[in-house]
Amino acid sequence: MAFLTQLLFHPFTWYHAHQLLAGQMGVDGLLALSIWLTLYSGQLTLANAGFMAIGAYSSVILTGGTTSSGPAAAGVHLPLPVAMLIGVVLAAVVALLIGLPVLRLKGVFLAIATLGFGEALRFGLILNLGITGKGQGLNNPHATLTSGIMPIWLSLAILAFLAWRLTGTKTGHAWAAIREDQLAAAAQGIDVARYKMVAFVLGAMVAAFAGALGAHLSFLIDSNDYTFTQAIDMLIWAVVGGIAFVIGPIVGAVLLTILPEVLRFTQDYRQVINGVILIAIVLFRPDGLFTRRSGTGQSGWFVRRWVTVRRRWPSRRPQPAPP
Amino acid sequence: MRNTIQQLLNGIFIGSIYALFGLGYTLVFGLLDVLNLAHSEVFMLGAVVAYSLVALHHVPFLLAVPLGIAAGGLLGLVIEFVALRPLRRRGAPPIAALISTIGLALILVALIEQAKRGGALSWLWRDGANDVQFPAGKVPDRIWHLAGLTLPVNKVAIVVITVALMGVLAYVMAKTPAGRAVRAVAENPRAAQLLGVNVDRVITITLVASSALAALAGILFALALNDISPYIGRDQVELRGLAVIVLGGMGSIPGTFIGGFTLGLLESITILTLGTDVRAVGFVALFVMLILRPSGLLGRPATERV
Numbered sequence: 001m002a003f004l005t006q007l008l009f010h011p012f013t014w015y016h017a018h019q020l021l022a023g024q025m026g027v028d029g030l031l032a033l034s035i036w037l038t039l040y041s042g043q044l045t046l047a048n049a050g051f052m053a054i055g056a057y058s059s060v061i062l063t064g065g066t067t068s069s070g071p072a073a074a075g076v077h078l079p080l081p082v083a084m085l086i087g088v089v090l091a092a093v094v095a096l097l098i099g100l101p102v103l104r105l106k107g108v109f110l111a112i113a114t115l116g117f118g119e120a121l122r123f124g125l126i127l128n129l130g131i132t133g134k135g136q137g138l139n140n141p142h143a144t145l146t147s148g149i150m151p152i153w154l155s156l157a158i159l160a161f162l163a164w165r166l167t168g169t170k171t172g173h174a175w176a177a178i179r180e181d182q183l184a185a186a187a188q189g190i191d192v193a194r195y196k197m198v199a200f201v202l203g204a205m206v207a208a209f210a211g212a213l214g215a216h217l218s219f220l221i222d223s224n225d226y227t228f229t230q231a232i233d234m235l236i237w238a239v240v241g242g243i244a245f246v247i248g249p250i251v252g253a254v255l256l257t258i259l260p261e262v263l264r265f266t267q268d269y270r271q272v273i274n275g276v277i278l279i280a281i282v283l284f285r286p287d288g289l290f291t292r293r294s295g296t297g298q299s300g301w302f303v304r305r306w307v308t309v310r311r312r313w314p315s316r317r318p319q320p321a322p323p
Numbered sequence: 324m325r326n327t328i329q330q331l332l333n334g335i336f337i338g339s340i341y342a343l344f345g346l347g348y349t350l351v352f353g354l355l356d357v358l359n360l361a362h363s364e365v366f367m368l369g370a371v372v373a374y375s376l377v378a379l380h381h382v383p384f385l386l387a388v389p390l391g392i393a394a395g396g397l398l399g400l401v402i403e404f405v406a407l408r409p410l411r412r413r414g415a416p417p418i419a420a421l422i423s424t425i426g427l428a429l430i431l432v433a434l435i436e437q438a439k440r441g442g443a444l445s446w447l448w449r450d451g452a453n454d455v456q457f458p459a460g461k462v463p464d465r466i467w468h469l470a471g472l473t474l475p476v477n478k479v480a481i482v483v484i485t486v487a488l489m490g491v492l493a494y495v496m497a498k499t500p501a502g503r504a505v506r507a508v509a510e511n512p513r514a515a516q517l518l519g520v521n522v523d524r525v526i527t528i529t530l531v532a533s534s535a536l537a538a539l540a541g542i543l544f545a546l547a548l549n550d551i552s553p554y555i556g557r558d559q560v561e562l563r564g565l566a567v568i569v570l571g572g573m574g575s576i577p578g579t580f581i582g583g584f585t586l587g588l589l590e591s592i593t594i595l596t597l598g599t600d601v602r603a604v605g606f607v608a609l610f611v612m613l614i615l616r617p618s619g620l621l622g623r624p625a626t627e628r629v
Contacts, residue, residue, distance in 0.1 A: 044418060101614040108358055108417065109573075109617055112565050116610040119562060123603035228562060232425060239422050271433030278426030282419050283409050 003261050019146045021261065023217045026152035028257045030210035032237040032249035033159055034203045039243045040167070041199035042179030044111045046231040047098065048207040050118035051091040053226035055208025056215035057132055058087030063142045065221075067133040080144070084212040091208030095201045103196045106182075118231055126223045137222035144216045152213050156250070159206060163246045175199055240281050242288020251289065325471050330591045336478040336547060338587020339485035343540040344560050345567035345579040346492065347533035353574030354509045354529050355411075357420040361402050362537050363556030363564065364431040369395045369538025370545035370555060371435060375447050377461050384462045388542055395538020399531040402427060407530070408523070428557075435553040454552040462546060481543045488536070489580045496576060505529060509574070566605035570612050572619025581620055 006014045015022055031048065038045045061072045062083035078086070102113050127135040166172050174195040177185040186192045215221045234253075241252025259277075260270045281288070344366055351359045373391035376382040382390070406423040436452045438444035467474040496502035507515040508525045516522045544559070545551045567586050571578025586605055593604045612619065 105613060105617055108352075108356070108421075109569075109613060111358075111421075112569055113610060113613040115562070115565070116569075116606040116613065120603055120606035120610055124607060127603075236422070236425070268437045269433060272430050272437075275426040275429035275433065278429065279406065279423050282415070282423045282426070286410075286413070286415055286419055 007258075018261070019149055020217060021258070023146075023149040023152055024214070025254045025257045026149065026156050027210050027214040027217070028233075028237065028253040029156045029250040030152070030159065030206060030213065031234050032241065032253035033156070033163060033246065034206035034210060035234040035238050036243055036246055036249040037163065037199050037203035037206065039238055039249075040172075040179065040246075041175035041196055042182065043103070043196060043199065044107065044235075045114040045200060045203070046111050046228075046235065047095075047114035047117050048203060048234055049226045049228070049231040050121045051095065051204040051207040052211030052214070052230070053118075053122065053126060053223065054091045054094060055084070055087040055211035056221055056226070057126065057138070058090055058208075059083045059212035060138050060140045060215050060221055061131060062086060063140075065138040065140050065142075067130070067138060068136050072131050072133065072138060080142070080216065084209065087212050088205045088208045091204045092201050095204030096197070099197050099200045103193065103200060115228060115231060118226070119228060122223050122226060126226075132223070135223055137220050140215060140219050140221055142216070143219045148213060148216050155209070155213070160246055160250060167246065171195065171198060236278060238288075240278070240288060242290040244287065245290050248288050248290035327595060329472055330595050331588060332472065332474070334587040334589075334591030335584060336481060336587070337590070338584040339482045340540055340544050340547065340583075341560065341563055341567050341586050342580050342583020343485050343488065343536060343543065345564045345571070345583055346489070346576065347536040347540075348564050349568045349571070349574055349576065349579045350529055350533045350536075352568065354505060354526060355407070355420070356417045357407065357424070358417075358565075359402065359407075359424050359530075359533070360421060360561070361398075361406065361424040361427040361431065362533070363561035364428045365395050365398045365402075365534045365537040365556075366541035366544070366560055367435070367553060367556035368398060368431060369541035370551045371448055371541075371553075372538070373542040374455065374457060374545060374551045378455070378458050379446070379449070384457075388539075391542050392535045392538045395541070396531045396535040398431075398538070399534030400527065402534065403527050403530040407526070411526075432553050432557060448553075450552075452553060454550055456549045456551070457545070475547075477543075477546050481547055484539075484543070485583075488539075489576070493576055501528070563605045566609040569609050569619055572621040575619065575621045578619055578621030585620075 003014075006017070031052065034048050034051075035045075038048075059080065060083075062076055062078045063080055064077045065072050098114075098117055102110065102117070105113050126132045132138065167176070174185070174190045177188065177190055178192055178195060182192055211226070214225075233256075237252035237256055238249040239252070240256060241248030241250065243249065256274070256277075259274070263270055263273055344362075347365075348359065348362050351357060351362070369391045372394040373384075373387045376387035376390055377384050402424065406427050407420055410420050410423060434444065435448050438448040439451050440449040442449075463477050463480075465476045467476060467479070494502075496505060504515070504520045504525050507518065507520055508522050512522050515525075540560070541556070544555065563586060567582040568574075568579055569582070570585055571580070571582030586608065589604050589608055
């Protein structure tokens with residue numbers, strides 16, 4: 001409780017006591033933004049932990065990170081912004097190559113394939129390449145620590161603003177149309193494949209950017225920070241916050257990152273509480289915390305929860321006629 | 324040569340566990356289009372219950388196995404009533420059920436990893452996040468030696484059990500009224516309901532059966548590798564199970580069978596040829612399979628889901 005009162009009434013004191021947590025919150029907000037981009041266009045992709053790793057490892061290697069047996073890339077000492085830019089561009093290229101085959105998949109299949117990409121990247125490359133320390137992780141002597149926090153929050157604010165403005169553009173409308181009904185969107189002449197790819201690549205770039213920023217909050221990066229669990233965490237933030245607005249996932253990320261600190265008194269059972277919150281959100285607030293009021297006049301979650309509850313299941317999409 | 328054959332045999336042993344685990348995944352996915360991510364924690368809990376009965380309560384192993392399976396079945400009821408049925412009632416999309424099963428999985432892992440000596444759950448688990456082994460002599464551990472190959476009896480039994488269960492399940496699904504009801508619900512729940520099938524009961528029974536299979540797979544895994552911890556579900560089989568059902572074709576029982584053994588053998592071959600970490604194999608296979616043939620080896624062509 002002291003944590004909360006301090007946060008609310010003495011934010012500056014709080015900030016000085018919890019700088020790294022504040023940085024982590026910003027990074028998580030960026031990650032939530034990255035998964036929001038694909039979710040908003042109706043695609044459940046879980047590759048962002050992999051792109052995050054690409055950004056993190058590139059930025060650390062290029063700024064002179066060291067493995068246990070010497071410098072990862074001898075003689076390379078780029079300034080951090082340049083290294084981050086290279087990481088982000090690399091992630092964009094990889095996303096483009098991966099996206100070409102993978103984005104044809106839908107729903108759960110897309111989720112599994114992108115998850116497979118993330119884990120194959122981690123187990124296949126990061127744990128086996130000399131340049132990434134073969135699973136020993138990399139030392140990052142050029143970590144920026146606390147001086148990196150303001151840039152993180154600043155870039156989160158700017159990117160969130162840009163993403164919000166993007167929803168009002170042609171691209172944003174195309175994403176929403178694809179999310180609501182891909183076939184109808186295609187029938188309206190929207191280039192579905194292209195707009196999906198734009199969302200996927202943008203998401204990958206933001207994730208790589210967040211990964212690079214996050215990596216420089218610490219003197220050591222470890223492939224265990226970029227697992228399946230990290231991908232699922234991003235999804236959880238987005239679900240808790242709701243994907244109707246860009247602010248939803250960001251608030252979800254910030255809240256759930258800070259929650260363990262607020263719930264210190266529960267100590268070891270934090271994950272139990274996380275699980276309960278997750279189930280409760282899905283059950284009682286299925287569209288997340290921030291939802292768009294529907295255009296029917298009688299909107300709000302109460303009506304959706306209690307009046308229109310028994311509508312969709314077990315009806316399904318029309319099945320193809322047997323041959 | 325002998326080493327090669329031994330490795331391939333090991334691939335078959337471990338592959339049959341993957342197949343058994345994937346079976347429950349695929350049953351639920353075929354029925355509901357829901358990826359039940361709590362499945363791997365039922366696997367873990369099956370192993371934990373069997374371990375606690377054998378090591379803490381001195382129950383004979385052969386009695387602990389059915390009790391562990393029963394515990395898995397009960398957990399299936401919990402999944403259905405807590406994570407799935409309320410969402411189905413509201414017509415939530417399958418992605419919502421994916422999230423709620425993740426929530427359940429988080430809770431189960433956390434409960435076990437926090438169970439310490441003297442805690443409220445110490446009758447079930449006392450070792451926190453640590454790995455434990457079955458006490459020596461309490462579980463079958465005889466080893467056959469055949470033509471220079473090492474054949475642990477329990478691993479051979481695993482293959483036999485898996486093959487037998489696959490046969491039984493394939494028969495039940497194809498020939499019995501219960502199997503027909505399951506297939507009807509999978510095809511179209513509303514039509515099935517109109518034709519007099521109790522849809523909720525079919526789903527509940529499937530969840531129980533699927534979870535019982537996961538618990539059995541967990542017990543067999545614990546027996547074969549002699550390694551039990553709160554994380555065996557999450558780290559060992561969760562994603563491999565996905566690879567298995569994607570390889571075989573999601574929702575296909577014979578496909579899962581083939582997918583399990585394929586993954587086990589692929590991992591063995593990787594050890595033989597590259598000698599490296601085998602965990603990447605499943606993901607590479609999964610990724611390639613989804614791109615080349617998303618419907619898997621034996622699946623129906625993927626229609627639009629979600």
